Amino acid sequence: MTSLPAELSKVVDVEKPSAARVYDYYLGGNCNFAADRELAKKVAVALPGVNEVARINRAFLGRAVRYCVKAGIRQFLDIGSGVPTVGNVHEVAQQLEPSSRVVYVDNEPVAVAHSELILEDNDLAEVVHADLRDPRSVLESPHTRALIDFDQPVAVLMVALLHFIPDSDRPLDVIATYRDRLAPGSMLAISHVTDESLTEGMHRLVEYYASSANPVTMRKRPEVESLFSGLDLVEPGVVWAPEWQPEAPESVGPAPENSGIYAGVGLKS
Ligand SMILES: C[S@@+](CC[C@H](N)C(=O)[O-])C[C@H]1O[C@@H](n2cnc3c(N)ncnc32)[C@H](O)[C@@H]1O
Numbered sequence: 001m002t003s004l005p006a007e008l009s010k011v012v013d014v015e016k017p018s019a020a021r022v023y024d025y026y027l028g029g030n031c032n033f034a035a036d037r038e039l040a041k042k043v044a045v046a047l048p049g050v051n052e053v054a055r056i057n058r059a060f061l062g063r064a065v066r067y068c069v070k071a072g073i074r075q076f077l078d079i080g081s082g083v084p085t086v087g088n089v090h091e092v093a094q095q096l097e098p099s100s101r102v103v104y105v106d107n108e109p110v111a112v113a114h115s116e117l118i119l120e121d122n123d124l125a126e127v128v129h130a131d132l133r134d135p136r137s138v139l140e141s142p143h144t145r146a147l148i149d150f151d152q153p154v155a156v157l158m159v160a161l162l163h164f165i166p167d168s169d170r171p172l173d174v175i176a177t178y179r180d181r182l183a184p185g186s187m188l189a190i191s192h193v194t195d196e197s198l199t200e201g202m203h204r205l206v207e208y209y210a211s212s213a214n215p216v217t218m219r220k221r222p223e224v225e226s227l228f229s230g231l232d233l234v235e236p237g238v239v240w241a242p243e244w245q246p247e248a249p250e251s252v253g254p255a256p257e258n259s260g261i262y263a264g265v266g267l268k269s
Pocket residue numbers: 019020021023057058061079080081082083105106107108111130131132133158159160161164214
């Protein structure tokens with residue numbers, strides 16, 4: 001991406017890397033700027049498998065969405081949805097169940113603008129420009145109110161999002177606000193980077209992201225489990241991302257810890 005439409009150039013700082021655009025670069029997209037690519041390349045030196053890590057995370061997202069559809073959920077709130085890429089939530093869900101409704105939420109203007117473009121012709125999916133930490137702006141947005149019926153089960157997705165929320169922003173309280181709004185049968189899917197594996201590389205990643213728009217907080221497995229407070233973890237609990245309900249045993253691979261990502265799904269009873 002080399003230039004921005006006029007209305008975006010007023011609100012986007014292309015000199016400051018953003019998690020949305022750096023992740024887009026890891027996934028082979030072209031919705032990123034020189035500063036994003038520079039950060040991504042530094043991370044790739046410290047963590048040579050980072051592109052694969054992003055793909056593993058995306059694959060978890062797909063499995064979690066399919067799991068929720070198979071459990072009967074028809075509404076998705078994908079917070080920190082990112083720049084649209086392969087396997088967007090509405091594509092995965094609507095392929096299995098065409099009536100599935102999806103609200104995407106992101107606080108990054110480029111991600112939101114691209115989502116608006118690809119959703120133009122889809123009446124059952126919308127994007128909201130809002131911040132996870134301001135639940136009212138997410139839950140009371142006209143798009144959310146139009147597409148999501150909170151009296152029915154909803155799948156809330158916070159995939160590769162919560163490591164951008166420091167403890168000082170009280171992530172447990174933020175999550176509780178969403179959880180309390182959900183009907184029984186709703187689910188919360190979370191993935192989260194950790195320095196419990198790939199420790200050196202992950203510490204470099206934290207260092208490099210510190211000056212980006214999205215500094216990173218690493219969490220250990222018990223801390224990731226605590227993000228599901230008030231929910232029942234579905235099998236197999238919080239595990240390395242490739243281990244979460246793999247499509248086939250062999251797809252886990254010999255070293256799932258090399259994903260550097262914990263993943264899980266919680267059910268509201
Ligand atoms: C690494 S991307 C993950 C995208 C997608 N969920 C996935 O896992 O493939 C993280 C996304 O979270 C967004 N994000 C970070 N902090 C956020 C916040 N406080 N509110 C909403 N979105 C946020 C970023 O802009 C970025 O698009």
